[in-house]
Amino acid sequence: MLALSDDILMRIDKPARYIGHEYNAVIKDKADVDVRFCMCFPDVYEIGMSHLGIQILYDMFNRMDGVWCERTYSPWPDLDKIMREENIPLFALESQEPIKNFDFLGITLQYEMCYTNILQILDLAGIPLTTDERKDGDPIVIGGGPCSYNPEPIADFFDMFYIGEGETRYKELMDLYKRFKKEGKSRDEFLYEAAHIPGMYVPKFYTPYYNEDGTLKDFVPMDESLPKKIVKEIVLDFDKAPYPTKQLVPFMRATQERMVLEIQRGCIRGCRFCQAGQLYRPVREKNIETLKKEAIELMEYTGEEEISLSSLSSSDYQALPELVDFLITECKDRKVNISLPSLRIDAFSLDVMSKVQDIKKSSLTFAPEAGSQRLRNVINKGLTEEVILEGARMAFKGGWTRVKLYFMLGQPFETDEDIEGIGKLSNEIAKVFFETVPKEERVNGKVQIVSSTSFFVPKPFTAFQWAPMCTKEEFLDKAYKTRVGIASQLNQKSIKYNWHEADVTVLEGVFARGDRKLSKAILAAYKKGCIFDAWSEYFSYDTWLETFKECDIDIDFYTTRKREDDELFPWDFLDCGVNKEFLLREWHKAAEGVVSPNCKVQCQGCGAAKFGGGICFEAKNKVQ
Amino acid sequence: MKLRIKFSKTGDIKYTGHLDLMRFFQKLNRRAKLDLKYSQGFNPHQIMAFAQPLGVGVESIGEYVDIEVNSMDMTSAETVERLNSVSIPELKILQVKKLDDSAKNAMASVQGARYKVSFKEGKAPSVDVSALIDEYMAEDAILITKEGKAGEREVDIKPGIYEFKADSDGSFELFLNASSAGNIKPVQVFESLLAMNGEKLKDNALATLRLDTYEADDKGNLVSMGDVGEEF
Numbered sequence A: 001m002l003a004l005s006d007d008i009l010m011r012i013d014k015p016a017r018y019i020g021h022e023y024n025a026v027i028k029d030k031a032d033v034d035v036r037f038c039m040c041f042p043d044v045y046e047i048g049m050s051h052l053g054i055q056i057l058y059d060m061f062n063r064m065d066g067v068w069c070e071r072t073y074s075p076w077p078d079l080d081k082i083m084r085e086e087n088i089p090l091f092a093l094e095s096q097e098p099i100k101n102f103d104f105l106g107i108t109l110q111y112e113m114c115y116t117n118i119l120q121i122l123d124l125a126g127i128p129l130t131t132d133e134r135k136d137g138d139p140i141v142i143g144g145g146p147c148s149y150n151p152e153p154i155a156d157f158f159d160m161f162y163i164g165e166g167e168t169r170y171k172e173l174m175d176l177y178k179r180f181k182k183e184g185k186s187r188d189e190f191l192y193e194a195a196h197i198p199g200m201y202v203p204k205f206y207t208p209y210y211n212e213d214g215t216l217k218d219f220v221p222m223d224e225s226l227p228k229k230i231v232k233e234i235v236l237d238f239d240k241a242p243y244p245t246k247q248l249v250p251f252m253r254a255t256q257e258r259m260v261l262e263i264q265r266g267c268i269r270g271c272r273f274c275q276a277g278q279l280y281r282p283v284r285e286k287n288i289e290t291l292k293k294e295a296i297e298l299m300e301y302t303g304e305e306e307i308s309l310s311s312l313s314s315s316d317y318q319a320l321p322e323l324v325d326f327l328i329t330e331c332k333d334r335k336v337n338i339s340l341p342s343l344r345i346d347a348f349s350l351d352v353m354s355k356v357q358d359i360k361k362s363s364l365t366f367a368p369e370a371g372s373q374r375l376r377n378v379i380n381k382g383l384t385e386e387v388i389l390e391g392a393r394m395a396f397k398g399g400w401t402r403v404k405l406y407f408m409l410g411q412p413f414e415t416d417e418d419i420e421g422i423g424k425l426s427n428e429i430a431k432v433f434f435e436t437v438p439k440e441e442r443v444n445g446k447v448q449i450v451s452s453t454s455f456f457v458p459k460p461f462t463a464f465q466w467a468p469m470c471t472k473e474e475f476l477d478k479a480y481k482t483r484v485g486i487a488s489q490l491n492q493k494s495i496k497y498n499w500h501e502a503d504v505t506v507l508e509g510v511f512a513r514g515d516r517k518l519s520k521a522i523l524a525a526y527k528k529g530c531i532f533d534a535w536s537e538y539f540s541y542d543t544w545l546e547t548f549k550e551c552d553i554d555i556d557f558y559t560t561r562k563r564e565d566d567e568l569f570p571w572d573f574l575d576c577g578v579n580k581e582f583l584l585r586e587w588h589k590a591a592e593g594v595v596s597p598n599c600k601v602q603c604q605g606c607g608a609a610k611f612g613g614g615i616c617f618e619a620k621n622k623v624q
Numbered sequence B: 001m002k003l004r005i006k007f008s009k010t011g012d013i014k015y016t017g018h019l020d021l022m023r024f025f026q027k028l029n030r031r032a033k034l035d036l037k038y039s040q041g042f043n044p045h046q047i048m049a050f051a052q053p054l055g056v057g058v059e060s061i062g063e064y065v066d067i068e069v070n071s072m073d074m075t076s077a078e079t080v081e082r083l084n085s086v087s088i089p090e091l092k093i094l095q096v097k098k099l100d101d102s103a104k105n106a107m108a109s110v111q112g113a114r115y116k117v118s119f120k121e122g123k124a125p126s127v128d129v130s131a132l133i134d135e136y137m138a139e140d141a142i143l144i145t146k147e148g149k150a151g152e153r154e155v156d157i158k159p160g161i162y163e164f165k166a167d168s169d170g171s172f173e174l175f176l177n178a179s180s181a182g183n184i185k186p187v188q189v190f191e192s193l194l195a196m197n198g199e200k201l202k203d204n205a206l207a208t209l210r211l212d213t214y215e216a217d218d219k220g221n222l223v224s225m226g227d228v229g230e231e232f
Helices: A054-061 A077-085 A112-126 A151-158 A170-181 A189-195 A288-302 A321-334 A347-357 A373-378 A385-397 A417-438 A473-486 A504-510 A514-527 A540-549 A580-592 A616-624 B010-017 B016-029 B078-085 B132-135 B186-196
Strands: A033-039 A067-073 A103-107 A140-144 A161-162 A206-210 A214-219 A260-261 A306-310 A337-339 A364-371 A400-411 A448-455 A495-499 B002-009 B048-050 B059-071 B092-099 B110-119 B143-148 B153-154 B161-166 B172-177 B206-216 B222-224
Touching: A033 A170, A054 A067, A054 A103, A054 A170, A054 A260, A067 B059, A077 A112, A103 A112, A112 A151, A112 A504, A112 A514, A140 A189, A140 B143, A151 A514, A151 B059, A170 B172, A214 A514, A260 A288, A288 A306, A288 A321, A306 B161, A321 A337, A321 A347, A347 A385, A364 A385, A373 A417, A385 A417, A400 A473, A417 A448, A417 A473, A417 A495, A448 A473, A473 A495, A473 A504, A504 A514, A504 A540, A514 A540, B016 B048, B016 B059, B016 B222, B059 B110, B110 B186, B132 B161, B132 B186, B143 B186, B172 B186
Parallel strands: A033 A067, A033 A103, A103 A140, A140 A161, A260 A306, A306 A337, A364 A400, A400 A448, A448 A495, B059 B206
Antiparallel strands: A206 A214, B002 B059, B002 B092, B048 B059, B110 B172, B110 B206, B143 B153, B161 B172, B206 B222
């Protein structure tokens, strides 16, 4: 029986979002189940269904005896309204049963702009919005994912956070829960015991103290048995970790409709703006034979038309040529397309792409991130103009005519010359086309360059966590200068420029480096109707400004303020492996424009080697 | 080699749309490891033709899709079993037959569809529809307004209503034109019937089950699309 009536399903947009029944969805006999876990991606179904992390955890939980993991996503505003009017509790897709009766609600935190959607989920489910209000019998609300590396702005809404990779400790947590449930122990007794499992953070057992200027003074656990620093969990034997090859195949078109093969975790490149590059250290590669086996299983079990490799930097995977050859052979007969994101443009990747894509229709992507070499050194983006232009030259010779360029505006120490560099570099690439391809060979007649800029938000656990963020006005001024800079180029007709709105960036900046004081403002904004902030048609900047004012939240304190080297940050009680001394060294090197070589060239002593695994560790052992 | 697959789409998945169904079949055929024939070009796609798309909310026990394969090393029964082993219970493969190489595909040949229709709870009109059918079917023309790409236009649906009768259980059976050019939906029949009697069909009033889909044989008689082709 579906949770929603026929009348509702026939009245709302895309009812297939809410009915479950996806191929490879797991249905268990409730008689054999002790723990009901609902995994939630707090955004609309099509987005959530494209996320690999949920697939990994869904598969992992459902391999456990006695645990049934189901899924839920944010009801779109049309259904949200109906559910409120008709008091329909939020349900899990597989059983269609109310989440309120579950043991756990797990929420993945992929981006800051989903924070009000967390409250929407809790509210629609009928679960009290804050941990303090919840009672025995309410589900344990647990968060995870990249934003849990600064959980403080949403600390009030969660009973606990799982810091790090889910593969390692969930079994232990589930076993503890089963035991305590059988023994009739209370919610608080469970949370207290859980807080002693490595990687688990129970915010209500920790109290922040503040200085008069609003910065953090101290962050203290309730008693000495609780860890003062919580170390992230990490999978060391990546080949033995469970990986889902029976991935869910939705009826509806998901945003990314394809099977995903994760080839490695972590990144050797130390781009100073990049949070993922630090959070997932050290780099761990999956064995090529494991990948081959998984690729075949994925194709057999899903029937999807496209396979995509997942990693932060695929070109750095050592056995990539062998893997790609294997995939090209296997996919050819099966008519499966291969998608290779995050490839550096060079002779190898161009050769591969010419085999797997239609050159005429596809475009090449470069991510210089900054317009000038000086600024690329500041951000430690190891990509030179020479390399970009050479890559473009080879690509144009190979028949490509479309190039996409990605830049960020508002990175620390950026000057007007750096911004001018965006236009100049775009122009240089167009020039390379006209120099490389003789007139009679220009198939489409011309070259198409699309330059896009996003606004930079400093993130925790990066070298730029100390950096003042730009104001909205500064951002817009930079975008204007970029536009003018491009328009003044000789080849400006070949260059298209895209930029984003700055409002939402400001809010992202507040949350990214926010503290626990923000919880009440997020709650207040939600009560004023803010949901789906990541969607421009629903985002209301004015409501947020008004709410911050009412809650005495100073936006500039979180965004544009200069942070001293020795400031205690709200996320400093977490240990992601990369230590603060290393990040500070990187911050100072950025100020001087000095680059740091990548992990394979020279160890920078970031601290992640302490986990005793991954590439940096293996390399060291080889030397000895 | 052309194959015609007969299937049912019932239960909760009636809320998925036709494009969703097409994608489902593309993946189903791959999972079943059929030796599928693909179109030429850089982005080859499976050669596949559905009879008449099923609307969201409508169930069916008589749907058809034609596909092409390069070779086949199973019998009809084995193929049905293989496909069902990689499908979901709500989408059941009922029959697979081999079509003549010269056969037109399901989309081109579909002519009619038979439906069982009843009013959903609380959605019945105040008039007794069963008592009005004879009068309705005696009309020379039944004009309805169809919205097309070129705007609204008046269409006479009367020639496309082959049968319309009330069953003793309170439901209705309709046999309607289902060709690409002249498809008539049960809801259009009920709307027009009620309009003639000064009433309006309520929103989402009809529970509709498509019983079977038909094409014309050499003599122009309508035959079930499932009767065309041979078991192998």
